Amino acid sequence: MYLVFCSDSLSPFTDNLTSYPSDTHVYGVTCARTDSSSPHSFSRKGNLDGVMLAEDLKEYIGRHAALWTMLAVNCNLDEDTCKDIACKVAFQLAGATEEAGMNLQQFHDFRLNYIETPKGFFEFFQRTVFRVYDRDGNGVLDPRELDNFVTLFYEADSIFAGDRRLPADKEELKQVIRLRFDNNGDGMLSFDELRNVIAGQADLSAPSVTVSVPQQQLPASET
Numbered sequence: 001m002y003l004v005f006c007s008d009s010l011s012p013f014t015d016n017l018t019s020y021p022s023d024t025h026v027y028g029v030t031c032a033r034t035d036s037s038s039p040h041s042f043s044r045k046g047n048l049d050g051v052m053l054a055e056d057l058k059e060y061i062g063r064h065a066a067l068w069t070m071l072a073v074n075c076n077l078d079e080d081t082c083k084d085i086a087c088k089v090a091f092q093l094a095g096a097t098e099e100a101g102m103n104l105q106q107f108h109d110f111r112l113n114y115i116e117t118p119k120g121f122f123e124f125f126q127r128t129v130f131r132v133y134d135r136d137g138n139g140v141l142d143p144r145e146l147d148n149f150v151t152l153f154y155e156a157d158s159i160f161a162g163d164r165r166l167p168a169d170k171e172e173l174k175q176v177i178r179l180r181f182d183n184n185g186d187g188m189l190s191f192d193e194l195r196n197v198i199a200g201q202a203d204l205s206a207p208s209v210t211v212s213v214p215q216q217q218l219p220a221s222e223t
């Protein structure tokens with residue numbers, strides 16, 4: 001169920017709608033959830049076109065810590081960077097662009113598909129992790145971006161730290177990832193190729209060590 005408000009006010013949008021003066025009109029949308037203290041809503045300051053721009057989306061994401069705090073914890077990033085990345089991913093998933101903004105229908109679908117279902121929410125998180133390392137945002141990790149990504153696995157405070165299944169060092173892990181997950185062999189890792197790695201559901205162990213039989217030592221030349 002939506003509650004639609006119209007706004008020509010420059011007042012910042014807050015969770016507490018009753019704090020608005022009577023002449024304030026807020027254009028937003030809220031869904032019927034049990035947590036009424038945290039309405040899913042957005043404002044478009046001084047603009048009634050129903051389009052949500054990056055500024056509005058960042059405000060929405062900022063008020064929903066669950067959308068970005070996991071990034072801060074897992075990737076050791078500051079809050080603002082996490083919110084920016086979550087915004088970029090939200091626009092992408094909504095099929096919208098930051099320049100053109102997100103319309104009400106796109107916002108509704110994004111929220112329904114990626115915020116309100118655990119599966120969708122997990123995918124949103126995985127995509128934000130991927131986007132952290134896809135610095136240029138071209139949708140694939142090039143060798144340098146992959147190098148940054150695998151560093152995550154070997155940092156002291158990493159959630160993967162101490163996992164004995166991991167190869168001994170990141171060079172070996174990169175090799176494992178390229179061999180097992182670069183399905184189209186283009187030397188780049190797309191989100192779909194890395195999805196299970198990010199989800200912690202991939203076998204990253206080094207190939208089983210084959211015990212090589214030492215070659216028979218040749219007698220030293222006597223000449």
Ligand SMILES: [Ca+2]
Binds near residue numbers: 134136137142
């Ligand atoms: Ca890239």
Ligand SMILES: [Ca+2]
Binds near residue numbers: 181182186188193
């Ligand atoms: Ca590839």
